[in-house]
Amino acid sequence: MNQAAAFARPASALRALGTVRHFAPEQALFREGDPAGHLMQILSGVVRSAFLRRDGRRYIEAFYASGDIFGMESGPHQARGVEAVCACSVVIYPRHGAEAASSQQVFAAMILGLRQAQDHARLLGRASAIEKTAAFLLEWSNRAGHGTLLTLAMTRADIADYLGLTVETVCRCLAQLSRDGVIDILSARCIRVVDLAALLALTS
Amino acid sequence: MNQAAAFARPASALRALGTVRHFAPEQALFREGDPAGHLMQILSGVVRSAFLRRDGRRYIEAFYASGDIFGMESGPHQARGVEAVCACSVVIYPRHGAEAASSQQVFAAMILGLRQAQDHARLLGRASAIEKTAAFLLEWSNRAGHGTLLTLAMTRADIADYLGLTVETVCRCLAQLSRDGVIDILSARCIRVVDLAALLALTS
């Protein structure tokens, strides 16, 4: 999963083709239904890819953080909005140019994206609320490297919409994990993983 | 979604590199943890890609039918079993040879696979049992072309594990759709779609 970090370095060839842009929290990277002929790579910050259902509920397809490349699958598909979760910097390049310049890299990013989508589907399909919450913490624990201190950029609502739960259920699960001594909730956005093994045990 | 059919024709260049094999119902196309250095394309029949959780429950990641290409994402990832749902024929070729011969085609198949995985995740994340069931019927309705008569190769258990539901819930939802006049259950595996618009309305 942290293969993503590998893209940060050899991206220089790509980087030359792209333009760096900065976004404020909640700002849209592009509008729904944008022609979408471009790839993006996160330099810093966190971004979310979200759908809005007819019934008003939101589904967050993925969070993208430093090093992540995405946008390969966009096209005349379903409208999705990509927004900054916090202040972030992004490299944007035209899709076809990028593919030509570094198809190998784009290919690798797509395999990674495919695996992540499959993992996400498996998580949503067959997991209890507590398991989903544990998996979420584990995912960001891996992204953060080996430190046990997580600083979450997103709100509980973001987490809930990513896990297919409600805000209240996410809160209750986090409280449960805290009560069980698995995590330590320093503040709402700052969580220390106390018992990594217990989190792993909740993941299948 | 029926872009898949497009691969059936220009696949001849690929086909020359691969070997055609036939499988009996329930037979494994390869074992879990197989080196997995190959791509596969379905010629006929239906195949499923499944995980077994520690708690014994099963998760079906995807069904593959005629024309579908898969195997791009396999690697030292998570063990999954790929089995024939019914008697089927498959072309198998070494992954690297195939990539070299027709990277464009493999690339397109991966984009398709990525979108399908994302669609599946969205379905599992934010949909009621009845919506999931409707989406499943719609998916196979699209695959079957414009006819309204569906012949399902898989059992209710397969459908349930694909949708993240139980067998009983799938039965109840199908019965509900039948009672509402949306579908007509001719036999367990043979369903006629009576009101396509109603199915679409259940999909967001």
Add this chain to the structure above:
DNA sequence: CGGGCTCTTGAGAGCTCTCAAAATCGGTGG
């Protein structure tokens, strides 16, 4: 015709959602 598997239907339990309200946090202006 019998046996086993799949499918269907019912009743009750459990988990998550909904609705509601209190507590906490972060930023703004005095």
Add this chain to the structure above:
DNA sequence: CCACCGATTTTGAGAGCTCTCAAGAGCCCG
């Protein structure tokens, strides 16, 4: 620096949806 305000987070109580457990019906195959 402090008080205030809105947004976010947390906690509680009850409802609803899906699951579990159970039994009957239908189907295929020997």
